[in-house]
Amino acid sequence: MPLPYSKKLIELFMNPKNVGEIENPDAKATEGSPACGDMVQIFLKVDPETKRIVDIKFKSYGCASNIATASIVTELAKGKTLEEAKKITWKDADRELGGLPPVKVHCAVLAVDALHTAIENYEHQHGLLKEKKPTDKEKVIKRLKHVIDPRKGLDVIRTKLVKDVEVENGVVRVYVDMEEDEQYAGNVREEIIERLEPLWDVKKVEVIFK
Amino acid sequence: MNELKKVYLDNAASTKVDDRVLEAMIPYFREFYAVPSSEFSHSPGIQIKEAIENARESIAKKIGAQAEEIIFTSGGTESNNIAIKGGAYGQIDNGKHIVISAIEHRSVLESAKRLAKEGFELTVVGVDEEGFIKIDELKKAIRKDTVLVSVQFVNHEVGTIQNIKEMVNMVKSINPKIIFHTDAAYATGWIDLNVKDLGVDLLTLTAHKMHGPKGVGALYIKKGVKITKFIDGGFSEFNLRGGTPNVPGIVGFAKAFEILSKDTIEYVKGLRDKFYEKALNEIEEVRLNGARDFEKRHPNNLNLSFKYVEGESVVLYLDMKGISVITGSACFSRTLEPSYILMAMGYSHEDAHGSVRFTFSKFNTPEEIDYTINVLKNVIDTLRRLSPLKGE
Numbered sequence A: 001m002p003l004p005y006s007k008k009l010i011e012l013f014m015n016p017k018n019v020g021e022i023e024n025p026d027a028k029a030t031e032g033s034p035a036c037g038d039m040v041q042i043f044l045k046v047d048p049e050t051k052r053i054v055d056i057k058f059k060s061y062g063c064a065s066n067i068a069t070a071s072i073v074t075e076l077a078k079g080k081t082l083e084e085a086k087k088i089t090w091k092d093a094d095r096e097l098g099g100l101p102p103v104k105v106h107c108a109v110l111a112v113d114a115l116h117t118a119i120e121n122y123e124h125q126h127g128l129l130k131e132k133k134p135t136d137k138e139k140v141i142k143r144l145k146h147v148i149d150p151r152k153g154l155d156v157i158r159t160k161l162v163k164d165v166e167v168e169n170g171v172v173r174v175y176v177d178m179e180e181d182e183q184y185a186g187n188v189r190e191e192i193i194e195r196l197e198p199l200w201d202v203k204k205v206e207v208i209f210k
Numbered sequence B: 001m002n003e004l005k006k007v008y009l010d011n012a013a014s015t016k017v018d019d020r021v022l023e024a025m026i027p028y029f030r031e032f033y034a035v036p037s038s039e040f041s042h043s044p045g046i047q048i049k050e051a052i053e054n055a056r057e058s059i060a061k062k063i064g065a066q067a068e069e070i071i072f073t074s075g076g077t078e079s080n081n082i083a084i085k086g087g088a089y090g091q092i093d094n095g096k097h098i099v100i101s102a103i104e105h106r107s108v109l110e111s112a113k114r115l116a117k118e119g120f121e122l123t124v125v126g127v128d129e130e131g132f133i134k135i136d137e138l139k140k141a142i143r144k145d146t147v148l149v150s151v152q153f154v155n156h157e158v159g160t161i162q163n164i165k166e167m168v169n170m171v172k173s174i175n176p177k178i179i180f181h182t183d184a185a186y187a188t189g190w191i192d193l194n195v196k197d198l199g200v201d202l203l204t205l206t207a208h209k210m211h212g213p214k215g216v217g218a219l220y221i222k223k224g225v226k227i228t229k230f231i232d233g234g235f236s237e238f239n240l241r242g243g244t245p246n247v248p249g250i251v252g253f254a255k256a257f258e259i260l261s262k263d264t265i266e267y268v269k270g271l272r273d274k275f276y277e278k279a280l281n282e283i284e285e286v287r288l289n290g291a292r293d294f295e296k297r298h299p300n301n302l303n304l305s306f307k308y309v310e311g312e313s314v315v316l317y318l319d320m321k322g323i324s325v326i327t328g329s330a331c332f333s334r335t336l337e338p339s340y341i342l343m344a345m346g347y348s349h350e351d352a353h354g355s356v357r358f359t360f361s362k363f364n365t366p367e368e369i370d371y372t373i374n375v376l377k378n379v380i381d382t383l384r385r386l387s388p389l390k391g392e
Helices: A007-014 A063-075 A084-085 A090-096 A102-125 A136-146 A185-198 B020-027 B043-064 B076-090 B106-117 B135-142 B164-174 B247-259 B262-282 B312-322 B338-345 B349-353 B366-386
Strands: A029-031 A037-047 A053-061 A164-170 A171-176 A204-208 B070-073 B097-101 B121-125 B147-149 B179-183 B202-206 B217-221 B287-290 B301-306 B355-359
Touching: A007 A063, A007 B312, A037 A063, A037 A102, A037 A136, A053 A063, A053 A102, A053 B366, A063 A090, A063 A102, A063 B312, A084 A102, A136 A164, A136 A171, A136 A185, A136 B121, A164 B202, A185 A204, B020 B247, B043 B070, B043 B247, B070 B076, B076 B097, B076 B106, B076 B147, B076 B179, B076 B202, B076 B217, B097 B106, B097 B135, B097 B217, B106 B121, B121 B135, B164 B179, B262 B287, B262 B301, B262 B366, B312 B355, B312 B366, B338 B349, B349 B355
Parallel strands: A171 A204, B097 B121, B097 B147, B147 B179, B179 B202
Antiparallel strands: A029 A037, A037 A053, A164 A171, B070 B217, B202 B217, B287 B301, B301 B355
16 A cells, blocks of 8 residues: 655655745734644735735644645745735645645645635734624634545535534534544544634534534 | 665564564464364364464463463454453443553453443543553442453553552452453563463453564453353354464464563663663653653553654654654544543643654664664654744
8 A cells, every 4th residue: 555645745744845934924824733733834925015925934733744735835825916825725735735635634724724814914914804703604614614524535514514503692503413432523523623713702612413 | 775774663563473483383374274173073173273272381371371261362452352341241240330441452442332332331540641550540440340340461552561460459359259351462472471470360462562473362361250252153262262263373372472582572672772862862852651660661662752743744754764653643543633542641632742652673773773863863853943833
């Protein structure tokens, strides 16, 4: 059986591009946490006139896929305008890497999210962003599209792993179509909580299994 | 281009079969392939029966047991399944409560969980930060209706050796009817095991972690202990396990047990100690996981956490350099969760993600240790430079 990773991924893992920090960055963002085993930091330098990303660097704590996807995402974003960079998706990263194993797709999502959050932070700091909206079902579902079903390598909304979502007084309840003692149950719970907890008006996230 | 050096440091998972073991096994594929049989059969069958009984005798002697107290199985997992399920159902007249530790091998853990689904009550006893069972907690867990206690002799991940004798004495002083099982799969051959001295009722052995073949193990069942049979299909293994025995495996098992010498163990310990010393000297912020007293640690086991880095990266990088190790990181596991053993020891997710297990054997050399340390130092340096957790 060959290694589960493509040559390109291994090559980027061993020799990642755009590694490090930018001094006095125009924006930065961190996604993930050491607790869940994956963390990506992105630093941006943006041309104030053209709104083009003139420099981008990353730091990563995590597995090989995490490091390689962060590397590819920075390469994809470099030289692009903020509007163009917003359109980069995890699927682009996945494609560039020659296809990640399903259980590793969340690494690509993390790196892309870090890029998007860094752009959002830039826009926020430069008065390009509107007021904060309260969290509703639609917003939760949008965020959950970034949680990957580790069995299939697709998001949990698309695989219908998430059956329903309720938002009530700052409490989000996510109903999951999986037994609590299933192989990936613990991981799914953590990933969902990790995605929803940062929302500014969310006080509690409950993941309810079958 | 130099050929990639291959350094296998995953000997707690499985080991290379010793040539002498392989040679002892070969005739049982080529010449002596009949099914072992009772005394009223054909000569080849009887001859092979004798080979099995010799192996049984030899293995029994190694652990201070009698031959008829040993049954052969397909390995540690099957032995543990028979011990936990067969043991619990065998004593069901005395109650339906079982006790295990939180760091048992999955074959014990999941057997116990199945029993819990089938109506038994399960208590899981915790461990301290070095992986030693909390004796007080174990004491409190024992009840009138407890029928089975299972504690692993030595942990396969962090190498911590339990004081089984003390636990058996304590448990039996509270409730003498309790059956005590210990999973000694990883200890087999490496650590002195004497069932009489330990006082256990059931003990799991396996061949492949001491240069024997895979697919064969044994269960010691103390005379008089009732076990419910659940592999039906014949009267073999004292009517406890149906099926044709793995004759070459059994012969190889006995041979491997016979030839693993004290000198070999000392040699492996020496490699392990050298590796640890070099790692501490050459790499900063290394944490030892498991028993800190090396006398209470499996001779071939080292488990280290490297701060600021994640284990799967380390494993893949080392693999690219020909070195085989494993990690307790979530990214490496099939459940995407960090090692339940390190978590039970009270580790944070972060510390568990950074753990790497190095386990040595007699086929490793001091040169391999030097090579691995050099590569490892590089890997850790590189990954730490990448890590957002490592401040300047």
